[in-house]
Amino acid sequence: YASLVLDHLDPAGVLFSHRLYRGACRDPGDGRLVKDLAATGRELHRAVIVDDNPNAYSLQPENAVPVAPFIDDANDQELERVMGILAIAAEFDDTRDAIKHYKDLVEAT
Numbered sequence: 250y251a252s253l254v255l256d257h258l259d260p261a262g263v264l265f266s267h268r269l270y271r272g273a274c275r276d277p278g279d280g281r282l283v284k285d286l287a288a289t290g291r292e293l294h295r296a297v298i299v300d301d302n303p304n305a306y307s308l309q310p311e312n313a314v315p316v317a318p319f320i321d322d323a324n325d326q327e328l329e330r331v332m333g334i335l336a337i338a339a340e341f342d343d344t345r346d347a348i349k350h351y352k353d354l355v356e357a358t
Contacts, residue, residue: 254328264335267291269298274305283308294343299331311345
């Protein structure tokens with residue numbers, strides 16, 4: 250379902266230059282599936298992982314925007330929250346700084 254969401258958010262394909270799904274994950278030997286942003290060859294300061302599974306972003310937690318799992322809830326607000334975080338991230342040179350800034354704000358409230 251992630252493809253459907255991303256296609257809706259970015260129909261022209263200009264915002265999200267690369268997408269990682271289960272097939273791009275690796276098993277570090279303990280049965281977890283992990284997404285390794287470093288393996289993409291992209292600059293980590295401009296990369297974000299949005300996932301509901303902390304194992305998926307355990308190699309680069311500073312790049313992670315954790316989300317609650319989607320469970321067919323018509324009142325779900327996670328997408329709006331993620332869009333807000335990404336809008337903030339666009340103002341930063343390093344997306345990791347934006348994610349940290351957002352997490353610090355959330356923890357302070």
